[in-house]
Amino acid sequence: MTGADIVVQVIADEGLDVLFGYSGGAILPVYDALFRYNQTHALDDGGDRLPLIVPANEQGACFMAAGYARASGRVGVALVTSGPGATNAVTPVRDSMADSIPLVVICGQVPTGAIGTDAFQEAPIGTIMGACAKHVFLVTDASTLEATLRTAFHIARSGRPGPVVVDIPKDVQNAPLVFHGERELPVRGYRARLHAVESATPDDDACRAFFAALAAAERPLIYAGGGIVSAEAADALRDFSRAFGVPVVTTLMGIGGFDTTDPLALGMLGMHGTAYANYAMDDCDFVFALGARFDDRVVGVPDKFAPKARTIAQIDIDPAEIGKVKAVHWHHVGSLDVSLRALTAHGRRIGFAPDRRAWHAHVAALKAAHPMNFCRDGDLIQPCAVIEAINRITEGHAIITTGVGQHQMWAAQYFDFRAPRRWLTSGSMGTMGFGLPAAIGAQFARRDLTVIDVDGDASIRMNIGELETVTTYGLPVKIVVLNNAGDGMVRQWQKLFFRGRFSASDKSLHKKDFVRAAQADGFEWARRLDDAAQLEATIADFLAFDGPAFLEVVIDPDAGVYPMVGPGASYAEMITGEWIPSRHVPVAQEAEPTGMF
Amino acid sequence: MRHLISMLLQNEAGALARVAGLFASRGYNIESLTVAATHDEAVSRLTLVVFGDDITVDQVVKQTAKLVDVIDVAEFTRKEHLERELSVVRVEGGGPALDDYLVRTGARLLRRENGQAIVEYTGGTDDVDGFVDGLRAIARLTDQARSGVAAIASQESRTGSAPALR
Numbered sequence: 001m002t003g004a005d006i007v008v009q010v011i012a013d014e015g016l017d018v019l020f021g022y023s024g025g026a027i028l029p030v031y032d033a034l035f036r037y038n039q040t041h042a043l044d045d046g047g048d049r050l051p052l053i054v055p056a057n058e059q060g061a062c063f064m065a066a067g068y069a070r071a072s073g074r075v076g077v078a079l080v081t082s083g084p085g086a087t088n089a090v091t092p093v094r095d096s097m098a099d100s101i102p103l104v105v106i107c108g109q110v111p112t113g114a115i116g117t118d119a120f121q122e123a124p125i126g127t128i129m130g131a132c133a134k135h136v137f138l139v140t141d142a143s144t145l146e147a148t149l150r151t152a153f154h155i156a157r158s159g160r161p162g163p164v165v166v167d168i169p170k171d172v173q174n175a176p177l178v179f180h181g182e183r184e185l186p187v188r189g190y191r192a193r194l195h196a197v198e199s200a201t202p203d204d205d206a207c208r209a210f211f212a213a214l215a216a217a218e219r220p221l222i223y224a225g226g227g228i229v230s231a232e233a234a235d236a237l238r239d240f241s242r243a244f245g246v247p248v249v250t251t252l253m254g255i256g257g258f259d260t261t262d263p264l265a266l267g268m269l270g271m272h273g274t275a276y277a278n279y280a281m282d283d284c285d286f287v288f289a290l291g292a293r294f295d296d297r298v299v300g301v302p303d304k305f306a307p308k309a310r311t312i313a314q315i316d317i318d319p320a321e322i323g324k325v326k327a328v329h330w331h332h333v334g335s336l337d338v339s340l341r342a343l344t345a346h347g348r349r350i351g352f353a354p355d356r357r358a359w360h361a362h363v364a365a366l367k368a369a370h371p372m373n374f375c376r377d378g379d380l381i382q383p384c385a386v387i388e389a390i391n392r393i394t395e396g397h398a399i400i401t402t403g404v405g406q407h408q409m410w411a412a413q414y415f416d417f418r419a420p421r422r423w424l425t426s427g428s429m430g431t432m433g434f435g436l437p438a439a440i441g442a443q444f445a446r447r448d449l450t451v452i453d454v455d456g457d458a459s460i461r462m463n464i465g466e467l468e469t470v471t472t473y474g475l476p477v478k479i480v481v482l483n484n485a486g487d488g489m490v491r492q493w494q495k496l497f498f499r500g501r502f503s504a505s506d507k508s509l510h511k512k513d514f515v516r517a518a519q520a521d522g523f524e525w526a527r528r529l530d531d532a533a534q535l536e537a538t539i540a541d542f543l544a545f546d547g548p549a550f551l552e553v554v555i556d557p558d559a560g561v562y563p564m565v566g567p568g569a570s571y572a573e574m575i576t577g578e579w580i581p582s583r584h585v586p587v588a589q590e591a592e593p594t595g596m597f
Numbered sequence: 598m599r600h601l602i603s604m605l606l607q608n609e610a611g612a613l614a615r616v617a618g619l620f621a622s623r624g625y626n627i628e629s630l631t632v633a634a635t636h637d638e639a640v641s642r643l644t645l646v647v648f649g650d651d652i653t654v655d656q657v658v659k660q661t662a663k664l665v666d667v668i669d670v671a672e673f674t675r676k677e678h679l680e681r682e683l684s685v686v687r688v689e690g691g692g693p694a695l696d697d698y699l700v701r702t703g704a705r706l707l708r709r710e711n712g713q714a715i716v717e718y719t720g721g722t723d724d725v726d727g728f729v730d731g732l733r734a735i736a737r738l739t740d741q742a743r744s745g746v747a748a749i750a751s752q753e754s755r756t757g758s759a760p761a762l763r
Binding site: 126127130131134135136138140155160187188189190192193318319320324 | 605607610611614615618619622656659660662663664665666667668669
């Protein structure tokens with residue numbers, strides 16, 4: 001076998017059923033090996049066993065692989081060429097690192113002898129990606145290729161998941177090699193640390209200390225992050241929450257880790273969290289952080305976060321997250337799923353059942369007094385009304401992807417999510433252009449579910465070339481663009497913090513006709529909606545269409561995202577807007593941007 | 598305060614760059630860094646000196662411990678350890694006083710050339726500072742190279758074989 005054959009064989013052995021990538025000179029041997037593999041391993045219906053999905057560019061390919069990974073929980077794979085192919089992959093690699101998404105990006109590289117000569121399409125991927133990925137391998141010794149590839153998958157999916165880049169010079173791809181079918185690299189430090197965290201469960205002393213603190217608390221609150229989703233710990237979280245009556249707030253990345261329709265669910269917290277989640281965090285006396293990293297969009301000012309909490313407890317698989325932002329009183333480093341189950345079992349064994357009626361009544365009162373809401377009359381279409389209309393049909397079962405900005409926050413606030421891996425968003429990096437390619441990847445992972453990209457007019461422009469990818473592969477992806485003629489979130493900040501100087505955020509003079517663009521890319525169902533009276537009927541028609549569908553909704557350009565905890569402000573200073581009752585007198589908006597944001 | 602961090606690293610291309618890059622990307626100026634293979638040629642030892650408050654240095658050490666190439670990492674600052682730094686200095690003049698000084702401090706004369714002398718001194722960082730200051734008082738320094746700190750834990754606080762950190 002050649003090195004390229006080995007690349008394909010290892011990918012096939014990993015059980016992948018789809019790959020994403022864009023070709024080029026330095027990756028051609030692998031593309032050729034893939035062609036030959038698909039010829040000799042054809043499915044019964046004649047289809048490819050390892051279909052390769054070709055996007056408009058490499059950023060699209062890698063976001064598709066990331067969307068596949070986010071929706072399926074498996075490792076996504078992208079194959080790109082050297083130089084510009086690989087540098088186009090930097091953004092999705094960093095995005096996946098920031099959100100802990102398992103991804104393997106295989107890059108072609110110029111031949112070993114040409115490395116460092118400024119050869120055609122050469123870029124120092126090891127150095128560039130080293131700062132962005134969980135790990136980067138440059139395979140200079142062909143005999144290590146097979147072990148390196150298998151190790152790359154292992155590193156991507158194990159511990160705190162993340163992206164791994166394998167840079168393979170062209171001569172290594174062409175080298176004659178023997179396939180062994182099992183080898184991995186030693187990476188002994190990594191394996192030792194992994195073994196330590198994977199085998200760690202809170203011992204009896206730790207469990208006793210935890211429940212003693214929980215027993216002393218009257219208002220405990222779970223703060224669940226993306227780790228719940230990564231660790232497949234949603235069931236363990238539900239069991240714990242119900243067993244001991246602890247309400248749950250989630251981060252943006254934790255959405256779907258706890259059924260948003262559960263009575264104990266308080267939705268998202270943080271900068272654009274629900275008012276009742278943020279008030280509950282202000283009122284609680286015990287914070288239990290699960291796979292959450294006290295991100296600045298959640299915590300704001302660390303000293304003012306959870307000001308009444310006498311105990312902060314934390315479980316995370318990453319030791320570096322313990323006490324990083326807030327000091328914690330109890331912590332455990334280990335797998336969330338295993339650790340939570342161990343704690344739940346201990347609590348049940350000791351018959352832990354404190355009376356939480358007062359706290360539950362308090363939380364229910366917060367939800368009743370400060371519900372999410374927006375302007376429900378007027379001629380302009382409100383973005384949240386669009387989301388509510390979609391949600392009435394999908395009922396929390398669809399996969400929702402988003403770009404980044406206001407539409408992302410509205411979707412986070414107004415959709416229901418009954419299960420994990422239905423909410424795919426660029427959380428930490430905040431990458432505009434994520435939504436469309438991620439939706440494509442997700443649809444390949446879950447052909448049984450409706451996949452909807454809720455996008456903004458500015459975000460979708462970033463990767464609008466992928467519209468054609470949707471129709472090329474006949475994917476029934478639904479794309480809804482909330483068009484407010486500009487960078488809505490930027491405009492909101494300019495309005496609040498830059499005295500209304502809308503520098504370069506207005507796109508009202510731009511000429512893009514989104515519907516015609518979609519039609520040009522082969523969308524049979526492509527419409528623009530600007531009449532509020534037609535909202536329900538159009539959404540129903542849009543979702544019912546059997547195939548790719550594109551809907552542009554012209555929304556109220558002044559609609560803002562509320563609640564909002566301004567930069568450098570505490571939850572007590574949260575602005576709830578016109579339609580959500582606040583429990584504080586509104587703070588005058590004279591804030592200036594702080595150094596942090 | 599001064600932190601002395603010792604690290605065992607897989608001896609691979611790019612590994613050193615990843616460690617140094619991690620410090621750089623978090624805004625840490627590395628005061629000194631030494632690196633060389635250990636008795637196990639697949640493993641290198643890095644010794645780093647950085648200045649910063651305990652909490653932030655602790656965080657960057659934890660981040661370093663996540664790198665795939667890192668086998669083990671430990672902070673020696675509060676552990677019993679031995680540290681050494683080498684200084685090679687070129688001086689002009691000094692006459693017999695220089696020879697006396699070298700004997701008194703235990704430094705070595707490596708070479709005399711064209712009225713200049715190249716001398717070598719090994720000791721703790723403060724000792725090296727003191728040696729160089731003393732040297733400056735009796736001769737004119739024209740060039741200097743320092744190795745940075747190499748350190749090893751004493752028996753009780755040894756790091757190495759068991760890569761278990763936190």
